[in-house]
Amino acid sequence: MPFPLTPGAATEMDPDMVYSRIVQNRFVLACLLLILLYVLISFGGKFYLPYHPNVQNLYEANTGPSCNHWLGTDYLGRDLLARILAGLRISLVIAFFATLINITAGFLVGSIAGLSGGIADRFLTGLIDLFWCIPPFLVVVMLTVVLEPGVKNIFIALGMVLWVPTARIIRGEVYQLRNAPFIRLARMHGAGYTRIVFMHILPNCFPVLLTTAIFSVPDAVLAEAFLSIVGLGVTAPEASLGVLISDGLQSFRVYPWQWFFPVLTLTIFVLCFNLLGDIIHRLFRDRSKGILEND
Amino acid sequence: MLGYVLRRAGFNLGVMLVVVTLTFFLMRLLPGDPFMSQRINPDIKENLYAKYGLDQPAARQYADYLTALARFDLGESLKYPGRTVNQIIAESFPVSAAVGFPALALAAFLGVTAGVLSAIWHNRWPDRFILAWATLGLSIPNFALGAGLIYIFALKLGIFPVAMYEKPLDLVLPVLTLAIWPAAVITRLIRTEMIEVLQRDYIISARVRGLGPAAVVLRHALPNALPAAIHYTGPLAATLLTGSFIVEKIFALPGLGQYYITSIGNRDYNLVAGITIFYTFILLVSTFLTDLLAFSLNPRCRYRNGS
C-alpha cells in the first residue's frame, strides 16, 4: 500500500551525529570533494598549466580535443582547458561575493525588520515587497549597464538583486523568533539590538542562512552566465564560464566541444551545490520534526 | 475582501510608479544617446532631439512621459522610426506568449504529477528516480538544454527544425527547453508539501475510515499542498510569458525578450521603458491572480466567522 505509516522516534541532534551523518553520506562527501577540487584546480591551475588562457595561436584554432590541448581550442586558438579554469575562477569569485552581499544584506534587513516591529518593520517589509515585485533581471541588466562592466560591478549587481528573497525568508524566521522566551528575556535584561541579533538570532537562523547561501552560489553563477550570454558579462579577453558558454553557443553546431565542456563544467558545479543544499536542508529539518506516533 | 483587492491594487500602482521612475532615470544615466550609432550631422541630431522631446529638461520629460502613460501611450521607438512601442509590443508579445503559455502549462502539469507521485512513494525507488531527474533539471541551465536539444533532435535526428517560427511543430523544442527548469522546481515544491500533508491527522483519519488512496490523495491531500506551489507560480508565470531571452535567442524567435536587450544597447529610451513597464505589469497581475487563487483555496480565509 502506498504511503505507509511508520511509528518512529524523534532523534536528538548533537554535533557528533551531525558530523557522522555528513561524513557517512557518500553523496555529501562526493559533492564537497568535487567542489573543493573545482576550487583548487581553478585557482591553482594557472601554476602548472602549459597554456595561458589568453594566448592566441591561430594555427591551432578550432581544433578538437587532442593530446596537446586536452579540451581543444577556441576560434582564436586559445586552449580551452586553460580558459575554462580561468573562467571557473572568475565565476567562483563573482558567485562568492554575490552570495556574501546577498547573505549579509538579506540577514541584516530581514532581522531588523523582523525584530523591530511597528513602523520600521512595516517600512522595511514594504521595501522588501517592492523590490520583490520588480523583475530581477531588469534590475540586473540595468545595473550592469549603468555601472561599467567588470567583475566587481557584476557581483554587486547580482548581490543587489539576490538579497530580496533572503530578506523575506529571514524576516519570517525572525518574526517567529521574536516572541520566543529567550529573546524576551534578553530584552528584559537590557540587551541591545546588536547583541540580540548577533548572539541570539544569528545562531538560530544559521540553518536557514546556510541553506540559502548554498543555493545562492549556483543561482549567482547561472545569473552571471545569463548576463554573459546577453552580452553584459566580463569584458574580453577575460572570460567567465558564462562568456565561454556564450561563445560556444555561436559555434556549437560545427565545433560542439567548445560549448560542451564549459556547459559540463557549469552543470556539474551547479549540480553539486544543489545536492549539497538539499542534503543540508534535510539534515536540519529532520531535527525539528519528530515522528513519535505512540502516546 | 474588497479592501484587500483595493489595497493590493494601490500597492501595485505604487510599484509601477517606482519602476517607471527608476527606468526613466537609469536609462538617462547611461553614457551615450539614442543616436550615437548613426553618424549624423549635429544639426539633424538637434532636430531629432527636438522631435522626440529629448532636449527638454529631465523633469519635463518625466512629466510628459507620465501623462502619456496615463493614456496607455508608450511613445514611439527611437530606433525604429515610425513604429510605436505599443505596436512593437503587440507584435512580439504573442510570440513570447506562444512559447510561454504552453511551457507554463507543461511545467505545471509535469511538476504536480511528478511531485504527487514522488510523495506517495516517498523513499522508495519512484521517489528517488523522480527526485534525481528533478535535481538534474534544476541544475541544467536552459541555454545548455536548448542547445543540447537542438543538437540532438534537430541536427542529428532531423525531427524538428533548427530555429524557425512558422509551424506549431517549431515550438516544441523551445517550449520543452523553457519548461524543464520550472517543472523541476514545482516538482520539488509539491513533493515537499505533499509529504508533509500526507502525515497530517486528517489524512491518516481518512485512510482509517476506509477511503480509497486515489480519493485521499486527490481530494484531501492535494488541495492542501497546492497553495505553497501556487504562490511560487506567480512570478514564474510572468517570466515564462514574457519570454526567456536566451531561449528566444537560441531558437531565433522574434519575441519580446530580444527587443529588450537590443533596445538597451541602442539606448532606445522609450522602448526600454515600455517593455519594462509591460513586464512589470504582467508580473504584478500574475502575482495578484495567483495569490487570489491560493487565497480562495483556503477556506479559512473565505469564511471569517466562527461558530
Next chain:
Amino acid sequence: MIKVEGLTISIKKKAQTYALLRDVNFSLEQGQTLSLVGESGSGKSLITYAVLGMLNHLEGLEGVVGLPGQKNVLRLSSKELRRFRREQIGYIPQNPRECLTPTLKVGSQLTEVIAVKTDRSVRAGRLIARDLLQSLGFPDPEKVLKMYPHQLSGGMCQRVAIAMAVVSRPALVVADEPTSSLDLLIKQEIIKVIKSVQTEQGFALILVTHDLDLAFNCSNKIAVVYGGRLVETGTAHNLSNKPRHPYTRSLVRCSSRTGADKSIHYIPGEPVSIYTRFKGCRYFNRCLSRLEICETREPAWVNLGDGQVACWHYGRDEST
C-alpha cells in the same frame, strides 16, 4: 468476540532489536468496553494502531488480532484491509478538528465516508448524514453540513467523527483519547453520546485514555499498559477496589478517587524509554514493592481467574 493475542512489535535500529510492544493479550465481548490505560509513551496508541491495521507494513509485527468472522487483521492484504476498515471498524481520533480535512466542507467529507462505508450513492449518503447528525444531537444538521471544519467547535467536530465511525455499524470502535482535548463539560457529553450509540448498536469499544476515573466509570474491563506491555487486566470494579500490580496501585492512588487522604500522590521517576534495555521488570525503577527477582527476570503473564497480571508478587513460577 474481539481477541488480541501475542501482539508484539519489534523494530531494528542499528543492528539492535527493540520491542515496542511485547506480548499483548486481551479480549472483549460485543457491547463491552475496554479501557487501555497508561502514561504517555507507554504504547497504548500503538496497540490501537495495530488493531486498526495501520502497522501491517512493519516487519517486526507478530500476533493475532481477531474479530468475529474475520481472519487475522495483521495479515490482511491491502484490499482486504480497506474492506475491513470500511465495514468492521470505526475510529474516533484524539484531536477532532485535526482529523477533518480543512479544505472540504463537513457535509462533503461526511457524505463521502458514508457513501464509501455503506456502499451507497452520494445522494443517499447525504440523507443518512443528516439523520445521523440529528440523532447525535445536532439541532440543525443542514447548517453544519455546509460548514468547514474550522467553523465548528471541538465538541461538534468530535460528534462528526463519531458519526463517521459508527455509520457502518461496525463490530469494534476504537476511541483514542476522545476527550482529552475537550473542555470538562463537553467531555462528559461526548462520552454520553458514545455510550448511547454503543447501547444502540452494540459494538465493542476500546477506549484509550490516561484518565483513570473515566476508565472506571465507563468501562467493563481495564487493561493497564506500561513500557510496552500489559501489566494488568481485569474488570473495572476489581481494579478500582483491589488493584494488584504496583503500578496500578500507584495509579489508583494518584487519581482523584482517593478517599480520606488529601495529599497529592505521584509516582517518582520517569516512564522508561523503549530504547533502554532491561532484563527484568520494566517497572523496577519506580516500583515501591520490588523484589530481588524483579531486577533480573521479567515477570510472566499470570492468569488469576478474574484478571491477569504480570508481577512477581503473584503466582510465582515454581520452576526457575
